[in-house]
Amino acid sequence: MSFIQKLNRAWCESNSLLMVGLDPDTTRLPVELKDRPDAIFEFCRRIVDATAPYVCGFKPQIAYFAAARAEGQLEDICAYIRENHPELPVVLDAKRGDIGATAVQYAKEVFGRYGADAVTVSPYLGSDSVEPYLDWEGKGVIVLCRTSNAGGSDLQFLETDGIPLYMRVADLVANKWNRNGQCGLVVGATYPNELAAVRKAIGDDVPLLVPGIGAQGGDVAATCAAGCNSKKQGMMINSSRAILYAQGPGDWTEAAGQAALETRDSINAHR
Template sequence: MTAFYQKLDHAWTTNNSLLMVGLDPDTQRFPAELDNRPDAIFEFCRAIVDATAPYACGFKPQIAYFASQRAESQLEGLCDYIREKYPTLPIVLDAKRGDIGSTAEHYAREAFERYCADAVTVSPYLGYDSIAPYLSWSDKGVIILCRTSNAGGSDLQFLDVDGEPLYLRVATLVAEKWNRSGQCGMVVGATFPKELAAVRQRIGNEVPLLVPGIGAQGGDIQATVTAGGNTGGTGLMISSSRAILYASQGDDWREAAARVARETRDAINAFR
């Protein structure tokens, strides 16, 4: 087990949760009390983290929501805060990077040295040499896009490759060749439970799956847990972002986020 997988496994057990809370800060949807605050993004996310940490197996900040608003320093501060206040909960930096050579090395340094994330999402489209630089950080997780939750993913991911869809070829490469050090996970969307089941069957029990698509995107919780869980009742990081973050824009926004996170965790656990 890598340090990332050990940390994730500990969080699954200790918090009795497969819920990964996504941090996608949209300032247009922030509560009024944060208006005109220069640190609004950090403060919003910090409060969400505090409210939902008891019900989560980790946090998944989406880097674009920070970078587009010149808030990378607030993301750094947020990652520092999570590590200090909730050291047992992994941080998955949702960056979906994909490049080769020295560029990939710099993306890896960004994720693992600047933000000190426990894992990062990456694209497999450029092949193994685009993944290898991330694997040099032997204690970190590398979560590879496989069958994404958006409808347009089928444009490429369903292409036939020697009698099977491309996403299953990716799953095979990850499980059988790229995951030699036990660092790899995969992204498979909750919106496609049949494909989720096919991936789990192909890869076995050990590779964790990051599963976006429940909540605002409409993925079914029961179908997700049944299709993607491993025989131990874990193996999943089921991500929910907007449904939790913006459960309320009133004065009760912190309490509402905690309530929805707890309800989502409990709904997931009902089918484990």
């Protein structure tokens, strides 16, 4: 099953547009895990199991694993999701962007070593830097467009012939690179006007990975109004810290599950 097929099925079967980001900060792990050699894997495993009923997928951020020399644990959690929650896609958040020969190796890493269903990439080096990912049949390639951070405006708002660069990227991805229906775009919840403009420009079929709710302060109602397609789907609305490190009356896994449930229900109430 391709990434897009798996994502479409997850939207329907889970009744959720929520994606949980796996950003295991070693300084914030529960005390009970801190001395374990597999602490990062175990933390992510428990988060995955607690939140899986309420999500449309998971987005591990490779930097958190690599900084802790835990790439092996990233392999393990990707394998765990494939084996125990095979209906949920895994998007590896790597934001890769390099020349074609190097991109070939990055694609092998993402889709071969980690077995991810999709990857985030930068469009800055152009089509030949993205092509190696597109060569992997059925795998998703999610291109940075209008990112959720304030500094994204430094380049993404630059105009060419009166059109901002992020809209050029949206057009390029939707109408040229997406020839096999593999592509998506990253557009932040923190910029609902730009999110609406991108959705209008690309139509219904290109999925959007939407970071920025939760800890970054993006508004759920505005995000749903701006980014949903005509089927009231079309988005992977990511939340990481607000779910991973949620506080509640029970233990941390129960708190994470409750936070995921409440976030899913909030999204559903506005779409």
